[in-house]
Amino acid sequence: xxxxxxxxxxxxxxxxxxxxxxxxxxxxxxxxxxxxxxxxxxxxxxxxxxxxxxxxxxxxxxxxxxxxxxxxxxxxxxxxxxxxxxxxxxxxxxxxxxxxxxxxxxxxxxxxxxxxxxxxxxxxxxxxxxxxxxxxxxxxxxxxxxxxxxxxxxxxxxxxxxxxxxxxxxxxxxxxxxxxxxxxxxxxxxxxxxxxxxxxxxxxxxxxxxxxxxxxxxxxxxxxxxxxxxxxxxxxxxxxxxxxxxxxxxxxxxxxxxxxxxxxxxxxxxxxxxxxxxxxxxxxxxxxxxxxxxxxxxxxxxxxxxxxxxxxxxxxxxxxxxxxxxxxxxxxxxxxxxxxxxxxxxxxxxxxxxxxxxx
Amino acid sequence: xxxxxxxxxxxxxxxxxxxxxxxxxxxxxxxxxxxxxxxxxxxxxxxxxxxxxxxxxxxxxxxxxxxxxxxxxxxxxxxxxxxxxxxxxxxxxxxxxxxxxxxxxxxxxxxxxxxxxxxxxxxxxxxxxxxxxxxxxxxxxxxxxxxxxxxxxxxxxxxxxx
Numbered sequence: 001x002x003x004x005x006x007x008x009x010x011x012x013x014x015x016x017x018x019x020x021x022x023x024x025x026x027x028x029x030x031x032x033x034x035x036x037x038x039x040x041x042x043x044x045x046x047x048x049x050x051x052x053x054x055x056x057x058x059x060x061x062x063x064x065x066x067x068x069x070x071x072x073x074x075x076x077x078x079x080x081x082x083x084x085x086x087x088x089x090x091x092x093x094x095x096x097x098x099x100x101x102x103x104x105x106x107x108x109x110x111x112x113x114x115x116x117x118x119x120x121x122x123x124x125x126x127x128x129x130x131x132x133x134x135x136x137x138x139x140x141x142x143x144x145x146x147x148x149x150x151x152x153x154x155x156x157x158x159x160x161x162x163x164x165x166x167x168x169x170x171x172x173x174x175x176x177x178x179x180x181x182x183x184x185x186x187x188x189x190x191x192x193x194x195x196x197x198x199x200x201x202x203x204x205x206x207x208x209x210x211x212x213x214x215x216x217x218x219x220x221x222x223x224x225x226x227x228x229x230x231x232x233x234x235x236x237x238x239x240x241x242x243x244x245x246x247x248x249x250x251x252x253x254x255x256x257x258x259x260x261x262x263x264x265x266x267x268x269x270x271x272x273x274x275x276x277x278x279x280x281x282x283x284x285x286x287x288x289x290x291x292x293x294x295x296x297x298x299x300x301x302x303x304x305x306x307x308x309x310x311x312x313x314x315x316x317x318x319x320x321x322x323x324x325x326x327x328x329x330x331x332x333x334x335x336x337x338x339x340x341x342x343x344x345x346x347x348x349x350x351x352x353x354x355x356x357x358x359x
Numbered sequence: 360x361x362x363x364x365x366x367x368x369x370x371x372x373x374x375x376x377x378x379x380x381x382x383x384x385x386x387x388x389x390x391x392x393x394x395x396x397x398x399x400x401x402x403x404x405x406x407x408x409x410x411x412x413x414x415x416x417x418x419x420x421x422x423x424x425x426x427x428x429x430x431x432x433x434x435x436x437x438x439x440x441x442x443x444x445x446x447x448x449x450x451x452x453x454x455x456x457x458x459x460x461x462x463x464x465x466x467x468x469x470x471x472x473x474x475x476x477x478x479x480x481x482x483x484x485x486x487x488x489x490x491x492x493x494x495x496x497x498x499x500x501x502x503x504x505x506x507x508x509x510x511x512x513x514x515x516x517x518x519x520x521x
Binding site for chain 1: 376379380382383384385386388391392394414415416419422423424427428429430431432433434435437438441442444445448449480481484485486487489
């Protein structure tokens with residue numbers, strides 16, 4: 001078999017070398033070593049030795065995967081430094097909304113059935129218990145109103161601004177599971193209800209967390225126990241301010257920045273301090289569970305249990321901390337004097353007052 | 360890809376939709392960290408069965424949907440699933456001939472890779488690391504692979520997906 005013959009047979013193989021047999025390869029290689037190939041055959045050899053791709057059209061899968069990985073890394077970096085791809089995420093969240101609704105549907109349907117098939121007796125019982133509860137809350141509310149006006153009057157004497165009562169909206173958590181290692185929840189209200197990123201959410205017992213991503217119909221909130229979350233708090237008893245960090249465990253908050261000699265004890269209620277400007281001041285956050293003073297360390301180890309039922313609440317409250325409409329409902333007397341003061345002082349206002357009252 | 364040659368795209372889409380639904384269906388607290396990677400399993404099957412139809416692009420897109428559904432960093436699962444699809448395509452000629460239990464072992468490796476890439480991204484974001492318990496979903500995925508394989512194969516044959 002001469003070199004020329006081999007070349008001609010080689011050229012005839014269909015698919016440019018897909019069916020290259022070992023024998024051929026050996027012959028071709030031995031010829032190439034002896035360098036008896038006519039010009040141009042080298043190119044044929046190269047083309048033949050190239051592994052045939054699965055995709056004959058378009059870029060190869062290797063190119064594709066490299067491009068997509070690069071795109072993903074770019075996306076992740078932009079998403080990590082917030083606000084860059086929020087609009088993209090909001091737009092895409094519409095795409096998955098039907099899936100979330102489909103998962104939510106069985107619960108909605110069963111709830112609807114339960115309500116419409118409830119007996120008269122059940123409804124009456126529920127009605128009675130709700131009435132009693134309402135009466136009790138109203139009675140407490142009467143006293144609250146008196147205290148509230150008194151508080152505002154005293155604060156005016158101290159020249160500090162303070163707001164009580166924010167605009168709230170009741171929303172529900174959707175019963176879908178998110179990443180089990182992040183403490184996040186999905187809320188059934190979104191941009192159309194004027195929800196904004198960073199908005200605080202509460203339940204009946206305390207602060208739950210804050211909104212991180214807002215889509216048109218849904219939004220995602222991160223709970224205060226998530227490892228990425230930190231919340232400025234103060235001890236309700238004496239006004240010591242500190243920061244509560246999420247621990248990654250649903251019933252545990254850590255307070256790592258309390259000096260060893262600070263007055264804090266198990267059972268103390270922690271409330272939001274309003275520093276940081278996201279959470280309105282005065283909402284319950286957690287109850288101190290244990291305090292450990294280690295002389296070898298400069299800070300005490302303090303662990304608290306969140307007051308909010310983080311993994312059980314379904315109804316939540318979304319709060320607008322700086323909604324000016326609340327000023328009108330809180331009495332028109334202080335409205336004129338308070339507005340400019342607030343702009344300057346912001347949330348830092350009430351805190352000095354608290355420390356002064358507790359020498 | 361010539362569209363006329365293929366049919367049964369609806370079946371593929373439906374299996375992916377079911378996998379996505381299973382990803383977010385609420386589970387009791389103790390089972391949440393054990394949830395198998397349904398989207399990964401379905402993706403691996405289709406990459407093995409129809410490598411010229413389901414590939415890196417679809418894997419990436421499904422990963423993006425998983426990111427949106429689970430609220431993780433945008434691109435985290437997308438990158439991982441694109442790489443899983445890529446490796447499955449590279450291996451498909453060999454893996455297709457394996458007996459099912461041997462396939463399941465390959466699937467285990469691919470699923471662990473998905474989780475590792477995902478964990479890697481989380482660590483970059485400063486989240487705490489994981490124990491070996493973190494990989495249990497991949498192990499469960501390996502055990503249900505025969506089920507996924509036979510179910511999807513009968514679907515593919517029944518609806519003549521090609």
